């Protein structure tokens with residue numbers, strides 16, 4: 001038997017972040033969202049709380065926790081707002097984590113402390129305009145060595161945290177070999193402001209409106225040869241490992257959104273009246289809320305399972321994809337039902353459920369679409385061997 005009882009330490013972290021989300025994020029995030037403005041103030045305070053350093057050792061300025069702790073924090077933030085949750089997720093699980101996992105001691109000491117403090121943010125540059133699911137087939141960005149420097153040409157699409165005034169760097173996946181084989185891709189660190197790197201304007205998005213998402217263009221962008229992350233030709237393996245953790249983190253975010261829908265609806269149905277009773281009196285509403293709670297609970301168990309395995313150093317590719325698939329479905333379904341329960345108010349941007357509705361869809365797309373998760377699960381089941 002495996003129990004999913006939180007340790008005292010995890011419970012304390014969960015409660016601290018819940019309080020922060022309630023007292024600091026909830027009162028103001030709707031305005032940032034409407035203005036499509038990045039919430040520097042909130043992100044700064046998240047940094048002071050230590051959230052950006054959660055899974056990293058103290059010697060680099062981290063909190064000495066693990067991926068499970070990070071996911072707990074992300075879930076609590078996402079109960080209230082997904083823009084701040086994805087900012088944390090992308091900065092830590094996608095941006096800083098590869099530096100910690102694959103970086104040299106010099107690279108870690110140079111960049112991790114400011115990232116752990118949340119003073120600067122890291123971004124992860126994998127997706128390209130020509131393809132996100134078929135990374136190898138779609139990758140056009142190249143990097144070649146010239147006079148002791150990498151020269152990068154190409155572009156990246158939809159990169160989170162890439163254009164804030166506190167962006168530190170982006171880890172860029174590029175073809176360093178002749179073909180698009182697994183050993184032809186490497187990861188290179190490109191600091192913000194490097195000549196030849198152009199940061200595009202903010203996308204106008206359906207949701208996650210207070211987060212920063214940009215296109216990046218590289219035109220003979222030069223960085224020193226020792227900005228290569230890990231070994232030459234290991235980029236493909238590195239991003240697969242990074243995405244295993246990233247998917248669990250996105251699953252925790254989706255779980256938070258699904259649970260946030262339940263919390264908002266419980267308040268609403270205890271108050272709103274129709275046909276002589278509060279909405280919560282009607283079984284049709286009760287059953288909807290029962291289904292919503294069941295989805296959020298199942299999603300939480302799925303990410304707990306995957307995160308606990310990863311934190312214990314175990315392989316969890318299948319569990320990570322299952323968690324991402326289940327939790328993003330739960331978020332979408334709960335956001336739809338919550339909006340319905342709120343009626344007309346659910347369609348008004350000033351209500352959190354409207355934000356949840358707009359924020360849910362991307363969870364089925366980012367860090368591997370639901371179809372990609374099914375491909376991975378099917379592969380893990382050995383179905384690829386059937387001819």
Ligand SMILES: Cc1cc2nc3c(=O)[nH]c(=O)nc-3n(C[C@H](O)[C@H](O)[C@H](O)COP(=O)(O)OP(=O)(O)OC[C@H]3O[C@@H](n4cnc5c(N)ncnc54)[C@H](O)[C@@H]3O)c2cc1C
Pocket residue numbers: 090094123124125126127130131132133134157158159160161205208213362365366367368369370371372
């Ligand atoms: C707000 C936002 C933030 C993001 N942040 C980042 C980031 O920080 N870093 C980063 O690198 N990327 C980021 N992404 C990119 C994201 O990971 C990609 O959008 C995603 O992986 C899908 O790739 P794509 O958009 O190219 O879709 P495509 O790969 O073109 O897929 C289109 C559709 O076809 C389906 N499909 C593709 N192949 C198959 C197949 N063989 N069988 C069945 N269906 C298939 C897909 O499931 C999808 O439904 C972000 C995206 C968004 C929207």
